[in-house]
Amino acid sequence: MASIEELSDDALLVMYANGDRDAARVLTLRLTPRVFNHALRLLGDRAEAEDVAQEAMLRLWRIAPDWQQDQAKVTTWLYRVVANLCTDRLRKARPVALDAVEEPVDEASGPVEKMQDRIRAQALQRALSDLPERQRQVVVLRNIEGLSNPEIAEIMEISVEAVESLNARGRRRLAASLSDKREELGYVDAH
Known part of the structure; x- marks a missing residue:
């Protein structure tokens, strides 16, 4: 018999709906970091991303009793909820200084590497923030x-071809936005 950690998200959600607290714990530990990271990339603000992640997980728990496994994968449903919540917040947004966004600290890196990683992450976040909303969502996902492109198409309720087009355009815009910053970001060619 498989351990609870090996069960699918759908199975865990059904178990939670039937009162299994261990299933809820495993599903929370599995999905919350992914939901938070996705929200953080879309919003660029830790506190806002935490709020979105919490709201998305609460919505998942609320729909658990009515969950039908043939409607969508749990992660697909969650990514769609996060994207919608982020879109709502961005539409109502107040300007957020990117310098105020805290980046996760990698304990394995030295101070110079940490600083370089932080500078790169900030540059990427700025470039992502400049993308049109749908391009940003596709590029992040x-x-x-x-x-995968089909998963993104399902989340965003668009065609796979639209996902491919949005991703290609978004990546080109990111590359153009970051190309003149290669040296500043520590990407220098060794000749």
Whole structure:
């Protein structure tokens, strides 16, 4: 028999709906970091991302009793909820200084590497923030979260071709935005 950690998200959600607290714990530990990271990439603000992650997980718990496994994958449903919550917040947004966004600290890196990583992350976040909303969502889901084009199409309720087009345009805009910063970001060619 498989351990609870090996069960699918759908199975865990059904178990939670039937009162299994261990299933809720495993699902929370599995999905919350992914939901938070996705929200952080879309919003660029830790506190806002935490709020979105919490709200998305609360919505998941609320729909658990009515969950139908044939409607969508749990992660697909969650990414869609996060994207919608982020879109709502961005539409009502107040300007957020990117310098105020805290980046996770990598304990394995030295101070110079940490500083370089932080500068790169800030530059990426600024470049992502400059993308149109749908391009940003696709670029984050595809290139940072690692989802497939069909999964993204389902989350965003668009065609796979639209995902491919948005991703290509978004990546080109990111490359153009960051190309003149290669040296500043520590990407120098060794000749």
